[in-house]
Amino acid sequence: MKTLQRTLAELAQYPSAIFGLLVIGLLALVSIYAVIAIPYQQAVDLWRGGEKIWYKTPKMVPPAWVNFFRAKKLPDTLSLSTVDTPSIKQSAASGDGQKINITFDFDFNADEFPQELSFYFTSTFDKKAPFVSAVWIAPDGRETRLVDYALQSPKQTFRFSQDKKLLTRLFGKLPQEALFAVPKSDPLTPLKGKYQIQLQITTFEKASTVDVEFVQYGKVYGLAGTDHQRRDLLIALLWGMPVALSFGLIAALGTSLASMVIAAFGAWFGGWVDELIQRITEINLVLPFLSILIMIGTFYDRSIITILTATILLSIFGGSIKGYRAIFLQVREMPYIEAARAYGASDARIIIRYLLPRIIPLLIPALVTGIPGYVFLEASLAVLGLGDPVLPTWGKIIQDAEFNGALFNGMYYWILEPAALLMLTGLAFSMLGFSLDRIFNPRLRGL
Amino acid sequence: MSENSPAAAPKVSSRFSALTRILRYTVVRLITLMFSAVIGVYLTILIANLGGYVDEIRRGEISERIQMRVLTDPTIKNLAPDARAKRIDDLIRLEEKKYGLDRPFLLRSMDYLADGLTLNLGRSQNISSDSGSRQVRLILLERLPSTLILFGTSNLLLFFLSLLWGLSLSRQYGSFWDKLIIALSPLSAAPGWFYGIFLIVLFAAYWKILPFGGMVSSPPPAEPLAYFLSMLYHMILPVMAITLSSIFISTFSDRTFFLIYSSEDYVEMAKAKGLEAKDIERKYILRPTLPNIITGFALLLIGLWTGAPIFETIFNWPGLGRVTYQAVQLYDTPVIVASTVLFAYLLAITVFLLDFLYALVDPRVKVGGGEGKAA
Numbered sequence: 001m002k003t004l005q006r007t008l009a010e011l012a013q014y015p016s017a018i019f020g021l022l023v024i025g026l027l028a029l030v031s032i033y034a035v036i037a038i039p040y041q042q043a044v045d046l047w048r049g050g051e052k053i054w055y056k057t058p059k060m061v062p063p064a065w066v067n068f069f070r071a072k073k074l075p076d077t078l079s080l081s082t083v084d085t086p087s088i089k090q091s092a093a094s095g096d097g098q099k100i101n102i103t104f105d106f107d108f109n110a111d112e113f114p115q116e117l118s119f120y121f122t123s124t125f126d127k128k129a130p131f132v133s134a135v136w137i138a139p140d141g142r143e144t145r146l147v148d149y150a151l152q153s154p155k156q157t158f159r160f161s162q163d164k165k166l167l168t169r170l171f172g173k174l175p176q177e178a179l180f181a182v183p184k185s186d187p188l189t190p191l192k193g194k195y196q197i198q199l200q201i202t203t204f205e206k207a208s209t210v211d212v213e214f215v216q217y218g219k220v221y222g223l224a225g226t227d228h229q230r231r232d233l234l235i236a237l238l239w240g241m242p243v244a245l246s247f248g249l250i251a252a253l254g255t256s257l258a259s260m261v262i263a264a265f266g267a268w269f270g271g272w273v274d275e276l277i278q279r280i281t282e283i284n285l286v287l288p289f290l291s292i293l294i295m296i297g298t299f300y301d302r303s304i305i306t307i308l309t310a311t312i313l314l315s316i317f318g319g320s321i322k323g324y325r326a327i328f329l330q331v332r333e334m335p336y337i338e339a340a341r342a343y344g345a346s347d348a349r350i351i352i353r354y355l356l357p358r359i360i361p362l363l364i365p366a367l368v369t370g371i372p373g374y375v376f377l378e379a380s381l382a383v384l385g386l387g388d389p390v391l392p393t394w395g396k397i398i399q400d401a402e403f404n405g406a407l408f409n410g411m412y413y414w415i416l417e418p419a420a421l422l423m424l425t426g427l428a429f430s431m432l433g434f435s436l437d438r439i440f441n442p443r444l445r446g447l
Numbered sequence: 448m449s450e451n452s453p454a455a456a457p458k459v460s461s462r463f464s465a466l467t468r469i470l471r472y473t474v475v476r477l478i479t480l481m482f483s484a485v486i487g488v489y490l491t492i493l494i495a496n497l498g499g500y501v502d503e504i505r506r507g508e509i510s511e512r513i514q515m516r517v518l519t520d521p522t523i524k525n526l527a528p529d530a531r532a533k534r535i536d537d538l539i540r541l542e543e544k545k546y547g548l549d550r551p552f553l554l555r556s557m558d559y560l561a562d563g564l565t566l567n568l569g570r571s572q573n574i575s576s577d578s579g580s581r582q583v584r585l586i587l588l589e590r591l592p593s594t595l596i597l598f599g600t601s602n603l604l605l606f607f608l609s610l611l612w613g614l615s616l617s618r619q620y621g622s623f624w625d626k627l628i629i630a631l632s633p634l635s636a637a638p639g640w641f642y643g644i645f646l647i648v649l650f651a652a653y654w655k656i657l658p659f660g661g662m663v664s665s666p667p668p669a670e671p672l673a674y675f676l677s678m679l680y681h682m683i684l685p686v687m688a689i690t691l692s693s694i695f696i697s698t699f700s701d702r703t704f705f706l707i708y709s710s711e712d713y714v715e716m717a718k719a720k721g722l723e724a725k726d727i728e729r730k731y732i733l734r735p736t737l738p739n740i741i742t743g744f745a746l747l748l749i750g751l752w753t754g755a756p757i758f759e760t761i762f763n764w765p766g767l768g769r770v771t772y773q774a775v776q777l778y779d780t781p782v783i784v785a786s787t788v789l790f791a792y793l794l795a796i797t798v799f800l801l802d803f804l805y806a807l808v809d810p811r812v813k814v815g816g817g818e819g820k821a822a
Contacts, residue, residue, distance in 0.1 A: 283486045285483070288753060288787055292494060298778065299500055380757045412648055427636065
């Protein structure tokens with residue numbers, strides 16, 4: 001306990017250690033939040049959801065906060081639904097059915113046009129389908145007829161840009177641009193102000209109901225933007241955090257503990273045990289680590305548990321085992337070990353009680369410094385397309401972005417967001433590790 | 448000890464014996480490393496064949512060969528479909544027996560080991576070399592030079608840059624630049640491909656002054672000089688990425704080693720004797736530090752080699768790593784196994800070269816004959 005206090009007090013003298021600790025604490029908190037706010041199954045479902053779940057989000061748009069840095073504001077994404085706000089729906093009986101009036105009011109203040117506009121109709125009817133007519137009213141009062149048709153199926157989508165009649169009415173100009181444009185502007189410039197959409201729906205059956213959702217797909221979305229499958233990147237960014245942290249932590253912990261114990265056994269027993277360990281280390285040195293992981297991922301299983309196990313197994317006999325061995329060989333000759341042997345301590349007791357504790361000061365910095373390597377390894381595998389098949393991770397975002405040419409097409413947010421988080425995580429751990437190294441390693445203390 | 452021996456004759460013999468010691472050390476290292484490489488390749492094959500993948504490569508090859516033969520053999524071709532299928536099956540079984548596919552795995556694996564060591568892993572399933580060959584060995588060997596050029600250049604640059612920078616920093620211990628390097632060294636936690644992404648964003652996508660990737664512009668220039676220049680131009684970003692990812696940590700560790708060795712008593716002694724600062728630096732500080740630096744560099748290089756598949760993928764560099772990535776995408780088993788084997792070779796050769804260098808600079812190998820160990 002005292003050692004811990006002393007270490008913390010010493011750490012407080014290193015600004016980089018404080019930064020590292022703060023960031024690690026923050027990452028841990030966000031990870032806990034992510035796991036609680038979006039439970040595992042939900043995260044996986046959302047990430048693999050496809051267009052059914054993500055119909056309300058635009059495709060490949062940067063996060064909303066980019067507007068903060070832009071002179072020309074990009075339109076945000078907007079969705080208005082009669083399910084969420086039933087008050088915009090007024091119905092009156094007419095014949096067997098009803099006349100439903102729906103008014104969507106919204107402001108438009110962006111300097112660019114939205115990506116797309118859509119209506120989503122959800123209706124129930126038995127034989128005679130409801131009839132829909134919609135009118136678009138611009139801030140200056142101009143009216144444009146959008147659609148007049150009878151719904152054909154209980155779930156129907158009306159995409160503005162794909163409706164031939166509407167296109168003709170707008171003289172071939174894209175509806176999401178023409179509807180928002182200042183009249184006769186060339187090139188089209190958006191008209192800011194209050195827009196209104198009025199829908200008149202007539203149902204012909206008693207039990208028939210209609211709900212409408214209007215979605216304006218903007219050119220920005222949320223805190224993190226979206227990818228090519230319209231998914232909110234925030235989910236993968238949030239969930240990538242616990243995945244990256246636990247992968248790094250478990251791999252570093254497993255590797256260094258195992259190498260430490262093995263090195264201690266080798267140094268204590270000497271002879272063929274030591275020789276064998278040395279040989280294995282030598283062989284391990286020429287094993288191409290990433291290539292073997294790639295092989296395992298391609299041929300067998302790419303779940304994170306398998307990769308984690310393989311990673312640990314391949315790293316146990318890494319470079320660090322030699323350093324540990326050298327120290328154990330020194331410690332072995334110390335008088336207190338002699339004393340332990342004299343009182344009849346068993347081999348196991350000597351190794352566990354007397355040898356291993358001596359290396360802890362060396363182990364801790366190495367462990368912390370080792371974490372970023374494993375975090376980046378997990379990301380590397382995901383970038384190669386060998387990430388866990390279900391989990392949303394940072395590496396997977398980078399892979400998607402690479403695959404869809406995010407850099408060529410200027411969608412920098414897509415790659416830079418996960419990259420920044422990776423960098424932050426890596427920096428935090430290695431800054432803390434470097435400071436710990438200087439505290440525990442007296443030879444480096446002055447340097 | 449050679450210092451104690453008087454006259455010139457023993458000096459010659461000591462130099463001679465130093466040479467034999469270096470040679471002996473090198474040969475011993477070569478043999479142990481070859482041994483390691485063989486076991487490494489064997490392990491690779493074992494892992495690959497856990498799911499019977501190497502067997503599959505062999506089977507695929509045999510059945511392809513038989514099909515070809517059947518197509519050209521009129522006596523089989525003219526048989527009824529049923530009989531023909533049976534005949535083909537028989538032929539395949541016979542051939543498999545001939546190649547020992549029915550033998551126990553331990554024996555089979557020895558065959559595979561020999562094939563693996565010679566990279567004789569048959570034909571690829573999807574990938575072909577630039578010259579159109581499907582031979583795995585040709586595909587890989589064709590890609591090898593580009594990988595060697597890229598990583599060789601970066602490694603040399605990295606080594607000398609960090610050595611010189613570290614030396615100059617150790618001279619101005621505690622200065623602004625010294626502190627800056629200490630502060631920047633955690634940046635090396637990120638691998639090269641990661642910096643590559645940032646560099647591509649800046650130089651290729653945003654400023655548009657350097658290419659996104661590739662090795663030469665397309666179409667490749669016909670003239671050798673133009674080809675070379677185009678390659679240099681394409682190499683700027685990847686070399687920068689590798690250097691950036693490791694320069695801070697290796698400069699930091701070089702500098703720290705220099706500082707540790709420059710506080711030795713014999714350095715103080717040399718200063719007291721009034722030797723020139725340059726001589727002290729070269730003979731009293733740089734020389735004893737080099738073995739440590741080479742050891743550290745060896746570990747760094749191994750890390751870099753290991754990262755080649757992803758690094759070359761990010762930069763679209765047509766090397767060994769990129770072909771591994773392509774093989775993963777296309778699920779091309781023979782290429783994946785063979786590239787892993789080739790990487791094991793490359794690692795062994797790298798370790799060997801650095802060991803040799805180590806033997807040259809480590810006086811213990813020369814004087815004591817005790818085998819200092821690199822890496």
